[in-house]
Structure formats: structure tokens, C-alpha cells
Amino acid sequence: MAISRVCVIGAGTIGSLLAGHLAGVCEVSVLTRRPEHAALLREQGLRISGKHELAAEVFATHEAAQLPQFDIGIIACKALELELTASQLAGHAERAAMMTVQNGLGAEAVVARHGPWPIISAVTFMSGIRHSDVHVEYELDTATWMGPWAQTTTPYPLVEELAALMISAGLEAEAMEDLLPAQWSKLIFNSAINTVAALTELPHVDLFAQEREFGDLGRLVHGLIDEGVAVAAAAGVALHDDPWEMNVLAVARGETAHSDYAHRPSMLEDVLARRPTEVEFITGALVREAARVDVKVPLSTAMYRLVRAREASWQAGAAQAVA
């Protein structure tokens, strides 16, 4: 199958970066949550700045019924919006394959409940800064990894073709026959980095890798990662990358070594904007998996509880959250 039509579902930072790049190599449609967002995209197109300078024309709508036919749907909404988004796609594009790029665990199963689509699992490490509905800055041009989800009969050549298409569009992508090792590497990395960033309000700076003395943030990050690694081992997953090495590399990379341009993990963005975070899908998923395989994860549990409490402080208005 030749992929010539891609639909990006959810036009946040990641969705916009995907749509803006892919529009250069194939037909791209975008499903937004808000009607005014779709209208702006239709009128003004989509601008990518930063690592790449691109101006893309895309078809955009907020109604699934208005979408043109497509071969691949990339579901790029937040994990918190996945259930609603997938339910809107039910009955549409039944010959397409769907790719999920959500943080954490379990996105594929949610999508599979709403349609017969073959599913591609993906994790993405690219990041951006959303300046407006029609302008996203491409910040970290790191890879998206993808593989067939084992519970559907997704042909591996399709995954390879999509990865090749993304690469031809200027993105970094890699197809893998088994994504679980990579997915878990990212889950463990994400759980540690996102919760620490959200609670300290620090972007991902080099302190996250410093572990000389007690109280150094790197020791906490390392402890959280060690717990995740133990859970993966007990669950029978051999990791693709060592999450601690991922952390060390990320803070050593040019973009994040200088605190004047450090990456803000999404959970920190959510906390600063007082939005619900994805902690339930990331650290919550890890803590539940740990209970299933009977591994103790006291540090991850503490971080999960603290982030949930932080969320509760805005909902209850019980106290002014630290801002």
C-alpha cells in the first residue's frame, strides 16, 4: 500500500509538527477539537519554525464526518482526551490504520475499542513550543519510534512505509518490529523526568543528572528510573534504551545543557497552566503495573501522589498553588 493521505487527529504541539512536515510529502488532513482552530488552519495554513521553517496548507475540520478518506490516522491528542477523540472516529475510515503517539501506557487499547483499524504503536521524543493555533516551533528534532501493536494484525511493511514517509518529510523516525522495549524505555524516562519537573517547576536541566551528594536531584531521578527498570524486568520487557542514559544524554545535548533554553516537559507545562496532567497515564500506569508484577515502587508512588495532590489544589481551590 502506498500511503498518500494522512490524517492527523489532534493538532496540539506534536500533531501540528507532524502535520506541518507531512504536508510536504503527502495529502494531510487535520481533525481539531475546536471549530475555530480548524477555521484558522484552513485560512492561514500551518507554520513551523525553529529546527525547520515550513509553511503548510492543510485541510482542517473539527467534525470527523467532514474528513476526507485517509490511509493512516495519527492520533496525537493528549492521553486525557483519547477516549472522546477515539469515539468520534468510530465508524469512520474503516480501511485506514491508526497510529497512537500518546505518553504512557494503554492508548492502543482505548483506540481499538472504537474501530477495526490495524494499530501502530508509537513513542515520540520530538518536542515543540506551541506559539499559536497556527504556529509551532520545532524544538527537539528527536526520533519517533513505531511498531505494529501486537493485538492487531498490523503489517510491519506498513510501519516501515510510514517511517520512510516521515523521514522523507524531514522528521526522524524508526520502525521496530517490537515497540514494547522502546515504549517502556520512554515510559520510565518520562515518569521520572515529568514528575520531577512538575513538582520542582524546573525544566529538564543538568541538575536532573547530578548525583554527587544526598539531596541532589539526579539521585532522585536515578532512584525513580531504577524502580521503573525493575518493573519492566518483572514484566518481561527488555528495554530498548537505558532510561538513565537517556536522561544523561538529554541534559548533555546542546539544547538542554544551557538552562536558558531547557526543555519543559509537558507535565511542567500542564502544572504551570493548572491543567490536569497525564500523570495517571504515565506514573499511574507504572505504579499499577508494579502492583501487578509485585514490585515495590515507593518513590514513584510518592511522586504520583504528590502530582495528584498538586492537581487537587487547583480543583479544590483549597490553597493558592505555588506559581
Add this chain to the structure above:
Amino acid sequence: MRVCIVGCGAVGSLFAAHLATLDEVEVWAYDVVAEHVAAINAGGLRLTGRAEIVAPVKARTDPGEIPPCQFGIVATKAMFTTQAIAATAGVFVDGAVCSVQNGVGNEELIAEHVPRVIRGTTFPAGRVVAPGVVQMDTAGDTWIGPFEESPASAAEIERLAEALTRGGMPTVALADARGAQWTKLIFNAASNPLGALTGLTHGALCELAPTRALISALVREGVAVADALGITLDSDPVALIDHAAEVAHDHRASMLQDALAHRRTEIDALNGGIVRYGAQTGVPTPLNEAIVALIAGMEHAWSSQPEAVAPTAGGGGG
């Protein structure tokens, strides 16, 4: 009897003003805030709230102007202990100096500069509302006893406790004050930083299941360290926490107030103390260490410029 209060902020002022109501006690105070010192010297030190007192206190920013004193009461924030006692050591060449500060480790630092030290723990609290004026929010007891390494005499400790009690600050002299200190330490370390990290009041922290569970886990680590040190706690920290949830439900822990104002916290003397003594006694304290790292990270975030991170829509800055 001549007493010098070292650090005449909220807690120091409660001690200074109450002692100064006694005819036979001459109260001096050392503080670095010139405006506060000037106001005290001009109109006396005024307490409002739980106590209404205007008391004559001789306040100084220059410790060289303070005469030798029989007693010292150190009430600075824990991170300023060394600086404050080094500056005033000359006042206590033949004195006994009592810490009424938060956390553990203050007496050790004081003992590096003065001959005899008293270990103290206090519950009364307040806040400076204007130069020379302190609002007393909470009354409560104070416990004092010898600092084991370089102790004040039992007679000195009794004498200070008697004067404080008579001045209106009920104080108990003990042969071993570690139990009282560790009870308050464990209470503070399990609740204070969680307020700073989540933005929740003490009552909300206790009502919310996730934080309630975390409080209990932090208390367990602290109790295990106290046990290993051979310290008998004078009450159950969990009971204290429940009690505070009732009487101080909407109270913002001092560390939450520090966080909101982006001030350095006393984390090193609180959870940091539990971690250090845990390491000494071979008791693991991973959760307390995690809390130390998070608060230290938070302080680091305040010290970096708000511009240090890329701006985003709705972002609140560091």
C-alpha cells in the same frame, strides 16, 4: 539576669517580649533587619493576637554593642544559625545558649561557638506584621534540656525554664529534650514540605488520601531513625498531625509560605536532618531524601531567572 535573643523575628520576638515583662530580666536582641531593630528601640517590642504586650527590649544590629549575657535564645531560621552565633559568640563567653529553632543540627552548630548549649523545641508561632510588631498566632509549650555534647547545667536549664514560664511562655525543663525535638521534627518533616510541593493547606493534605498516605510513610521513616538513635518520642507524630488538621485546618505551613514568597526553606534542618541521622544509624530514608531533592530543586527553580525557560501561553514562569 541578662538574656540575648539571637534572631528577633516572629519566634524570637515571642520569647523576647514575654521575658521582658519580668522586672529582673534585661532583654537584648540581635537582628540583622535595621528597620525592625530601630522600631523596637523607639517604641518597644509589641505583640498582638494571642498576647498583647509592649515590652522594653534593647535591640542591636551590631553584636559588639551587646553586653555579656547569662543566657542566649537562638531563634533564627535554621540556615542562618552559624552566621548568627558566630556574630554573637562574644556575648556568651560565659553563657548558656538555647536553640528554639526548627529541625535538628542547630545545637551542634551553636556548640562550635559557645561553651554551654541547651536543646530546645517550641510550638508557639507568629509573624512579623510591621517593624517592631509581631502577631502571635499560636500559643503552646516549649521544652528545653541539655545538649549532650556540651551541656548547660541542670540549674541553668531550670532557671531559664522558670523565667520563661513566669514571663508567659510555658516551658518544661527536661533531662533529655531529644524526644520532644524529634516529635516536632517528624511532624514538621512529614507535613511542611508537602504543603510547599502541592500548594495544599495542612487540613487538605490530611483529607486527601494520596498525601495522607505519603505523610504516614514519611512519619514511619522518621520514627525508625529516632528508634535507632534510642530516642523515646514524647507523643505520636501521627496524633499531632491529626490534631493540627483540626485546629489548624486552613494553616499554610511555613514552608508553603516560603515557597509562595520564593524564600529559602529549612529543608536541610528538617528532612535533611532525618536523612543525615538515618545515614549515621544505617536506617534507610528514601522518601525523606526524595523530599529534600524536590525542595532543593524547587529552590533552584526560584533562583534561576523567570526568563530562564522559554515562555509559553499561560505559563506562569519559574
